[in-house]
Amino acid sequence: MRLAFLLILVFAFCASHARAADREMAGISFAQTTPVSMRAQPFVLSGLARREKNFISYYAIALYVPYGAKERDTLINALGPLKLRLVWITPALGAKAVGEYWRQAFKQAVPEKDALARIGSRIDAFIKPFGEVKYGDVTELEYDPDMGMKLIINGKHAGIFAGVEFNRALLHIWLGTHDSASAMRAGLLAGVP
Numbered sequence: 383m384r385l386a387f388l389l390i391l392v393f394a395f396c397a398s399h400a401r402a403a404d405r406e407m408a409g410i411s412f413a414q415t416t417p418v419s420m421r422a423q424p425f426v427l428s429g430l431a432r433r434e435k436n437f438i439s440y441y442a443i444a445l446y447v448p449y450g451a452k453e454r455d456t457l458i459n460a461l462g463p464l465k466l467r468l469v470w471i472t473p474a475l476g477a478k479a480v481g482e483y484w485r486q487a488f489k490q491a492v493p494e495k496d497a498l499a500r501i502g503s504r505i506d507a508f509i510k511p512f513g514e515v516k517y518g519d520v521t522e523l524e525y526d527p528d529m530g531m532k533l534i535i536n537g538k539h540a541g542i543f544a545g546v547e548f549n550r551a552l553l554h555i556w557l558g559t560h561d562s563a564s565a566m567r568a569g570l571l572a573g574v575p
Contacts (some may be wrong), residue, residue: 407442408432410469416446416464420526424451424463426507429572431565432471433557440483441468443556445570453572458557458567461527462549468521477513479513484509490562491554497547503546508533511540525549 404411406574407430415424425446431442446465447457456462474482488505492498498505511533514519522534528561531552543549 388433399566405430405444407444408439408471410442410471412467412469415492416444416467417534418446418463418524420524420529421448421463424448425449425463429570431540431567431569432474433468433556434565437564439471441470443468443566443570445556447574452575454571457471457571457574460525460546460553464553465525466523466556468523470515470519470521471517472515474514474516480512480515481509484512487555488551490560491558492551493560497551501545501548501551503541505544507541508548508552509521510545513534524554525553 402471404413405427412427412430414427415426417424426449428445428447428451430445431443433443444467445457448463451462451464453458453462457464485505488501492501503545512521512535520534520536522532524534526532526533526547530542531549532542533540543552552569554563556562556563556570558567
């Protein structure tokens with residue numbers, strides 16, 4: 383009986399400690415590690431950020447990287463694996479507004495019109511699976527340089543997007559050098575030296 387009581391205490395302590403290890407952004411809890419479908423080992427949380435524009439909060443976002451990832455430039459330039467988890471915190475956003483959000487985000491991330499034109503069809507393909515988003519919806523992006531970017535919307539596979547130019551543009555939405563990315567870049571890359 384005494385052993386059972388001790389085991390219950392140990393289990394309760396471990397469970398509460400695991401929950402305490404999670405980190406929070408905008409009321410959303412993010413785990414310290416996350417499974418990645420293309421990898422055997424889970425990725426670890428690097429950092430968190432929040433996407434806001436014109437007083438609208440769109441989502442909280444977490445960046446997960448392989449354990450021991452040390453080079454920011456490798457991640458920023460789409461040369462290393464990573465995972466992004468976006469949890470939408472907007473009450474609701476119609477499909478048209480979601481498409482406009484992504485188009486504007488790509489335009490800010492890729493200011494060169496020629497480069498934007500080259501990836502235009504892939505941007506369209508990326509936006510297509512999105513419909514209306516609402517509070518709590520989850521968008522995950524798993525990137526492997528050899529396989530491309532896997533898009534997962536609310537747990538369902540929504541496509542794979544190859545090509546370093548497209549994926550660099552997509553990652554530059556959050557990790558680029560433009561003004562609207564600077565705070566997100568700092569927060570997301572906090573765990574990468």
